[in-house]
Structures are given as C-alpha cells and as structure tokens.
Amino acid sequence: MAERLNAPVLKTGMGASPSRVRIPVPPPFIFMNIDIVEATLSDLNALSSLEEQVFDHLRYHTISKKQYRYLLTKGKCHIYKAVSDGELVGSVVVFHRKSSAFARLYSLAVDSAYRGQSIGRKLVEHVADMMRQKGCKGLLCEMRADDNRLLDFYQNLGFKITGKLPNYYADGAQGLKLKTLFNV
Numbered sequence: 001m002a003e004r005l006n007a008p009v010l011k012t013g014m015g016a017s018p019s020r021v022r023i024p025v026p027p028p029f030i031f032m033n034i035d036i037v038e039a040t041l042s043d044l045n046a047l048s049s050l051e052e053q054v055f056d057h058l059r060y061h062t063i064s065k066k067q068y069r070y071l072l073t074k075g076k077c078h079i080y081k082a083v084s085d086g087e088l089v090g091s092v093v094v095f096h097r098k099s100s101a102f103a104r105l106y107s108l109a110v111d112s113a114y115r116g117q118s119i120g121r122k123l124v125e126h127v128a129d130m131m132r133q134k135g136c137k138g139l140l141c142e143m144r145a146d147d148n149r150l151l152d153f154y155q156n157l158g159f160k161i162t163g164k165l166p167n168y169y170a171d172g173a174q175g176l177k178l179k180t181l182f183n184v
C-alpha cells in the first residue's frame with residue numbers, strides 16, 4: 001500500500017491523455033548502524049542459530065552449538081559479531097596462534113535478511129584491523145570453488161587464490177584457498 005501512495009503519476013502520450021502509469025518508488029535508504037565487537041558466551045544461542053540459518057551442513061563444514069561453546073570458552077580463536085539494534089546479524093570466527101604470521105577466517109556469515117549492506121565487508125575489515133594489531137601479515141580462508149559471487153566478495157577485499165582443495169566439502173565440492181596480505 002505504501003508503494004502505491006508514493007508512486008508518482010506520469011501522464012503518457014501527447015496532450016491530455018487519460019492513461020496514467022504508476023512507477024513504484026523504492027523505499028528510502030535507511031542508514032543502519034552496525035557495531036562489530038568480540039562475541040562472548042552470552043551470544044552462544046544467536047551464533048548457533050545464525051550458523052544453522054546460513055550454512056547447509058550437506059554443503060559446508062558447520063560449527064555445532066557444542067563446538068561454539070568450546071570456541072567461546074577455550075578455543076584459540078576470536079569470534080566477532082556484527083550487531084544492529086542489539087541483534088546479532090553477522091559473525092566470523094578467526095583462528096590465530098601467536099606463533100603464526102597468518103590468521104584464518106572461518107565461518108563468515110551474515111543473516112540473509114541483512115545481506116548486501118556491507119556487513120560482511122565490515123566484518124572482514126575489522127578482523128584485518130585486529131589481526132594487524134596482533135602482528136599478523138595477512139589473512140587466509142577457504143571457500144567453495146563453485147560460488148562465483150563469494151569469490152567476487154573476497155577478491156574485492158584483496159584476497160587472491162593460492163591453491164585448490166579437491167573434494168574438500170561435505171558434498172565433494174572443490175575448495176579454493178585464498179590469502180590476502182596487509183599493507184604495512
């Protein structure tokens with residue numbers, strides 16, 4: 001109904017033609033404030049629900065709730081969450097050992113209702129900032145070789161393909177190894 005109220009009315013043809021065309025107007029752009037902070041055990045349910053929503057266990061290696069609990073309490077990793085209006089809308093797990101020059105991105109996920117609004121990019125950029133501060137030289141990750149949009153996403157963030165992982169995913173799909181180096 002709102003679309004009809006907003007629609008400008010254009011007259012078509014020459015003179016006072018009675019025919020009118022309604023052009024739908026897209027909703028106004030709403031600025032979304034996104035905070036990216038480290039997740040805690042209190043985020044366990046939300047992280048686990050997002051993982052279930054985003055990753056099909058027949059296609060990906062998924063993280064169970066039990067594994068998330070372990071990662072949040074004892075894992076050698078950081079888990080960052082993207083929050084909008086108090087709601088967890090994205091997350092990423094980053095494995096990093098003090099002795100390693102590279103940190104590994106794992107399970108990057110944005111709620112399907114919030115995609116295409118740069119939340120994924122912000123999560124990766126935040127991880128890069130944090131890992132740079134810890135002395136890392138860059139980031140590594142793996143992705144499905146059959147996901148061209150995802151490859152665009154990573155390449156736009158400076159990642160390059162460094163190798164292939166045959167029969168890597170649960171359904172036998174090939175994986176790609178990606179790497180980006182920080183500008184120092």
Ligand SMILES: CC(C)(COP(=O)(O)OP(=O)(O)OC[C@H]1O[C@@H](n2cnc3c(N)ncnc32)[C@H](O)[C@@H]1OP(=O)(O)O)[C@@H](O)C(=O)NCCC(=O)NCCS
Nearest residue numbers: 108109110115116117118119120121142143149150152153
């Ligand atoms: C990949 C993902 C995290 C990107 O999050 P996002 O907040 O939508 O990303 P951004 O808004 O910063 O960037 C959008 C770009 O992401 C890429 N993209 C990849 N997969 C996408 C998807 N399923 N939906 C929307 N964009 C996708 C596109 O290049 C898109 O650019 P375009 O809109 O010009 O086509 C999100 O799509 C997602 O959770 N996908 C499913 C899980 C996944 O594949 N994770 C990576 C595992 S290695």
